[in-house]
Amino acid sequence: MTVTSVDKDVDRLTLTLTADFTASVERVWRLWADPRLLERWWGPPSYPATFEEYDLTPGGGMKYYMTGPEGEKYGGWWRVSSVAPPTALEFTDGFSDQEGKPNPEMPTTSVRMTLTALEGGTRMELRSVFDTREQMEQLAEMGMVEGMSQAVGQMDALVAG
Amino acid sequence: MVVDGIDETGGTDETVDRLFHALADATRRDILRRCVRGELSVSRLAAAYPMSFAAVQKHVTVLERAGLVTKERRGREQLVRTDPDAVGRARQTLDELETAWRARVDRMSGLLTEDAAGTGDSGAPAHDENTDENPDENTDENPDENTTEGPDR
Numbered sequence: 428m429t430v431t432s433v434d435k436d437v438d439r440l441t442l443t444l445t446a447d448f449t450a451s452v453e454r455v456w457r458l459w460a461d462p463r464l465l466e467r468w469w470g471p472p473s474y475p476a477t478f479e480e481y482d483l484t485p486g487g488g489m490k491y492y493m494t495g496p497e498g499e500k501y502g503g504w505w506r507v508s509s510v511a512p513p514t515a516l517e518f519t520d521g522f523s524d525q526e527g528k529p530n531p532e533m534p535t536t537s538v539r540m541t542l543t544a545l546e547g548g549t550r551m552e553l554r555s556v557f558d559t560r561e562q563m564e565q566l567a568e569m570g571m572v573e574g575m576s577q578a579v580g581q582m583d584a585l586v587a588g
Numbered sequence: 589m590v591v592d593g594i595d596e597t598g599g600t601d602e603t604v605d606r607l608f609h610a611l612a613d614a615t616r617r618d619i620l621r622r623c624v625r626g627e628l629s630v631s632r633l634a635a636a637y638p639m640s641f642a643a644v645q646k647h648v649t650v651l652e653r654a655g656l657v658t659k660e661r662r663g664r665e666q667l668v669r670t671d672p673d674a675v676g677r678a679r680q681t682l683d684e685l686e687t688a689w690r691a692r693v694d695r696m697s698g699l700l701t702e703d704a705a706g707t708g709d710s711g712a713p714a715h716d717e718n719t720d721e722n723p724d725e726n727t728d729e730n731p732d733e734n735t736t737e738g739p740d741r
Contacts, residue, residue: 428691429693433690435679435683437682438652442682444689444693446693446696448700455696458699467695467699469692471691493654551677553689560660563681
């Protein structure tokens with residue numbers, strides 16, 4: 428069992444997730460710190476990510492895109508706020524426009540990741556926060572959230588019932 | 589591989605219980621009605637009832653837990669809004685984010701296993717593996733791209 432706990436705080440727009448790996452801290456860190464490895468897990472298999480720019484230093488940034496099954500491209504960026512190899516990383520993740528420039532009208536999330544050594548492995552703690560409720564709403568409205576209408580329907584049923 | 593035991597809604601019975609509990613109180617129903625017309629601060633609401641600020645705040649918390657209102661801090665004020673759909677969407681967006689991260693963790697786990705089976709703990713994995721994932725990748729749409737990352741916002 429890799430993911431050991433998940434906490435979702437709707438009020439704070441925060442997802443906190445803990446995962447345990449049977450690998451050293453250094454090896455888990457490399458999955459983040461090596462862009463070629465990062466590309467192999469950041470995007471889903473049907474939307475693989477390609478990092479065109481990668482600068483893992485405070486104030487540095489990444490530029491990437493994900494390629495869909497029809498060849499369509501979705502750009503994204505990271506801005507690194509702090510990095511402490513091989514245990515901690517904080518960055519903001521956002522969307523880019525067609526030219527690969529950060530799109531300020533699109534939602535951003537702040538991600539904080541820490542690694543700690545466990546007996547025989549590594550614990551990864553990850554916190555992802557939507558920067559504003561409006562942005563989270565926007566993401567929902569963009570239809571990026573599968574099953575959204577279904578959930579709203581459930582909510583309506585609860586209110587009615 | 590999907591980890592089992594994804595608790596999707598945190599228990600439906602519990603959700604319904606919270607909802608009924610929230611709606612069972614006259615003050616809370618009144619707070620809901622007031623907030624339907626737009627957001628109100630907790631202090632504004634408190635002034636409308638013969639009870640303490642803390643008591644009103646407790647009612648708001650019950651409503652909030654039931655997913656019937658949202659509370660947002662703006663400056664010193666706490667604004668209350670009736671918007672169950674918004675809360676439903678927020679929850680759903682977090683669910684989606686959770687699904688995305690679980691999938692990422694699974695892929696990370698897979699890579700670590702693969703890496704351990706192959707080269708052990710040292711050396712970068714073979715780079716030729718991911719060249720065939722995007723055969724059309726070399727279109728190089730932005731060769732003149734020299735924008736710097738991270739606008740100061």
